[in-house]
Amino acid sequence: MALPEGGIALIEERAFQLLERKIYQEKSLQVKGYRDSYVKRRIGVRMRAHGVSSYVEYVRILNSSPEEYDLLLGNLTINVTQFFRDESTFEALKKDVLPQLISTKRERGQRMIKAWCAGCATGEEPYSVAMLFRLVLGPEISSWMVKVYGTDIDQMSLQKAREGKYERIASFEGRELKEYFDFNGQCKLKTMVKQMVRFKHYDLTSGHWSNHFDLIVCRNVLIYFSPSLQEELLHTFYHCLNKDGYLVLGKTETLLGESRKMFNPVNIRECIHQKLAEAKV
Numbered sequence: 001m002a003l004p005e006g007g008i009a010l011i012e013e014r015a016f017q018l019l020e021r022k023i024y025q026e027k028s029l030q031v032k033g034y035r036d037s038y039v040k041r042r043i044g045v046r047m048r049a050h051g052v053s054s055y056v057e058y059v060r061i062l063n064s065s066p067e068e069y070d071l072l073l074g075n076l077t078i079n080v081t082q083f084f085r086d087e088s089t090f091e092a093l094k095k096d097v098l099p100q101l102i103s104t105k106r107e108r109g110q111r112m113i114k115a116w117c118a119g120c121a122t123g124e125e126p127y128s129v130a131m132l133f134r135l136v137l138g139p140e141i142s143s144w145m146v147k148v149y150g151t152d153i154d155q156m157s158l159q160k161a162r163e164g165k166y167e168r169i170a171s172f173e174g175r176e177l178k179e180y181f182d183f184n185g186q187c188k189l190k191t192m193v194k195q196m197v198r199f200k201h202y203d204l205t206s207g208h209w210s211n212h213f214d215l216i217v218c219r220n221v222l223i224y225f226s227p228s229l230q231e232e233l234l235h236t237f238y239h240c241l242n243k244d245g246y247l248v249l250g251k252t253e254t255l256l257g258e259s260r261k262m263f264n265p266v267n268i269r270e271c272i273h274q275k276l277a278e279a280k281v
C-alpha cells in the first residue's frame, strides 16, 4: 500500500518524538528542553556513525546496544571547556565584579561567598573562578570562606573534574598560574584551589535547585535549550541569587522575556548581569 504524501516524514517525526520520550523515560534526560534543531543534529551525528538514515532504525540500534546510549548522551551534552575561557570575561570579573562583591560583603559584615558554575563540564570553569577569588583576595583569602559549586549532567565530566588533573596548566592575563598546580607528568590542581570547589551531579532541567549564591556562572549551556526552558532557568537563577548577586552568561547568550526586568546588565559585552533588588515583574 502506498504511503500518503508526507507519510515518511510523518513517521520519522513520530519516531523522533518517541525517541525523545524514550531518552527521558530510560535516562531521565529531558531532551524536550533542548532546541529541536540541536537534538536532531546531535542524534544525526550518531546515526551517520552507524550508517542509518531514519530514527526508526536508530531506535532499534539503541534498543540493542547500551553502549550506544552512552555515546548518544555524551553527544547531546557537549562538554568543551577550558581554563579562563573568554579571558576578557574573567578580566571583567577580576577588575570590577569580584572587588564590588567583596566590598559589599565587607559592608554587611559577611565573610562567606558562594558561587555556582552551572554546566561546569570537566571543571576548568569552577577552578578558574576559585583561582580568580584567590588572585583578588590575595593573602586575605584565609579569613574568607569561598565555596564554588560545579554542577553538570555528565557524570564522566564530573569524574574528571573531581580528579583536577589536566594536560595543560591554566594561564590568565598572559601568565601561567604555576602557583596553583603541582606537576607530575600532568598538571594537578593544588589542594588550596581544589578544596574551594565541590562538584555535584545536577540536571538543569530537573526543576530542583538550591539557593543563596552570590555569583552564578552559566556559560555556553543555555544555547542548547529551547527559549522557554532558557527563560525558566533565568527565573530560577534569579531566585537562587542573594541580594545584589551576579549572573554571568556565555558570549552568545542573553536575557530573555521577563528575565530582562530581573537583572541589570552591568557589562553587556561580557554578559554580566546583576540581580535587581525589586524585579520589575
Ligand SMILES: C[S@@+](CC[C@H](N)C(=O)[O-])C[C@H]1O[C@@H](n2cnc3c(N)ncnc32)[C@H](O)[C@@H]1O
Residues within 6 Å of the ligand: 076, 077, 078, 079, 080, 081, 082, 085, 118, 119, 120, 121, 122, 125, 151, 152, 153, 154, 157, 202, 203, 204, 205, 218, 219, 220, 221, 224, 250
Ligand atoms: C559547552 S559545555 C560548557 C562548559 C563551561 N560552562 C564553559 O563555558 O566552558 C556545556 C555543558 O553543559 C552541560 N549540560 C548540558 N545539558 C545539561 C543539563 N540538562 N543539565 C546540566 N548540565 C548540562 C554539558 O554536559 C556540558 O558539560
